Amino acid sequence: MDNIISAENVEFHYDNNFDTDEPPVKVLKGVSLDIRKGEFLAVLGHNGSGKSTIAKHFNAILLPCGGKVYAAGFDTADDDRLFDIRQHVGMVFQNPDNQIVATIVEEDVAFALENMGVDPDEMRERVDNALKSVGMYEYREHSPHQLSGGQKQRVAIAGIIAMRPDCIILDEPTAMLDPKGRREVMATVKQLNRDFGITIVIITHYMDEAAQADRIVVMDGGRIILDDVPSEVFSHVDEMKRIGLDVPQVTELMHRMGKLGFDADTHIIDEEKCAEALFELLKK
Ligand SMILES: Nc1ncnc2c1ncn2[C@@H]1O[C@H](COP(=O)(O)OP(=O)(O)O)[C@@H](O)[C@H]1O
Numbered sequence: 266m267d268n269i270i271s272a273e274n275v276e277f278h279y280d281n282n283f284d285t286d287e288p289p290v291k292v293l294k295g296v297s298l299d300i301r302k303g304e305f306l307a308v309l310g311h312n313g314s315g316k317s318t319i320a321k322h323f324n325a326i327l328l329p330c331g332g333k334v335y336a337a338g339f340d341t342a343d344d345d346r347l348f349d350i351r352q353h354v355g356m357v358f359q360n361p362d363n364q365i366v367a368t369i370v371e372e373d374v375a376f377a378l379e380n381m382g383v384d385p386d387e388m389r390e391r392v393d394n395a396l397k398s399v400g401m402y403e404y405r406e407h408s409p410h411q412l413s414g415g416q417k418q419r420v421a422i423a424g425i426i427a428m429r430p431d432c433i434i435l436d437e438p439t440a441m442l443d444p445k446g447r448r449e450v451m452a453t454v455k456q457l458n459r460d461f462g463i464t465i466v467i468i469t470h471y472m473d474e475a476a477q478a479d480r481i482v483v484m485d486g487g488r489i490i491l492d493d494v495p496s497e498v499f500s501h502v503d504e505m506k507r508i509g510l511d512v513p514q515v516t517e518l519m520h521r522m523g524k525l526g527f528d529a530d531t532h533i534i535d536e537e538k539c540a541e542a543l544f545e546l547l548k549k
């Protein structure tokens with residue numbers, strides 16, 4: 266089994282209009298997606314396209330109304346496996362303040378482990394290692410409320426890391442952070458992927474963050490409309506704009522130059538390559 270998550274034709278609607286006769290609105294309309302172990306995947310899509318809804322299916326917070334989701338090999342509809350699933354697949358949300366439960370950083374990181382009944386020595390080791398791996402060990406005795414947004418989000422990530430998951434789903438983890446906090450969280454997430462092989466699924470609306478992933482999935486209206494490496498996804502400039510998304514500035518520049526008749530490659534997503542391409546064009 267090389268997939269950590271596998272969604273098969275997932276359909277979903279929220280059940281909250283029971284007092285009306287209207288049929289439920291389908292929020293996911295047949296989403297199929299395989300996420301390989303060790304992959305770094307970004308999910309893009311306009312507000313309301315279903316990103317958070319599909320993400321919550323990946324660790325059984327939501328269950329499909331149609332189709333199947335397998336997480337770490339377990340069918341998420343299997344109640345008896347909920348605990349296993351949550352241990353293998355952790356989730357980090359947008360607002361760090363809603364995720365912090367304790368008044369001391371290390372207690373916060375230990376919280377889930379205490380509930381799992383991990384013994385004190387192992388707990389100490391796991392908490393210390395988790396805090397070190399997100400660069401927050403020196404803050405272990407601080408109050409979370411004294412920390413910056415980026416630091417709080419890293420503590421929330423440490424709380425998940427302490428569970429030793431195979432996969433972490435992050436739902437717009439940088440949306441409420443300043444640029445420095447965003448960079449800290451992205452660097453942490455990339456390092457966890459690179460050094461520990463933890464599968465990362467990050468939902469973001471920042472193109473520069475998505476460009477750092479191995480693969481991007483683009484959602485629109487409850488469906489996946491693009492699924493490819495970043496340079497391929499972003500080369501669909503017109504389609505991305507049509508669904509209200511941007512592409513990296515350098516890709517946009519190449520696209521516009523192409524429209525002006527220059528031989529410009531829209532698969533370029535980083536500034537250095539763009540500079541090289543412009544240099545070559547100027548030489549011609
Ligand atoms: N708890 C909920 N109850 C009813 N409808 C919801 C709920 N959460 C989300 N929705 C609706 O489902 C659709 C998809 O939402 P969501 O998955 O949050 O999208 P995204 O994360 O891409 O912004 C939207 O139309 C949204 O209004």
Ligand SMILES: [Mg+2]
Pocket residue numbers: 316317318436
């Ligand atoms: Mg969302």
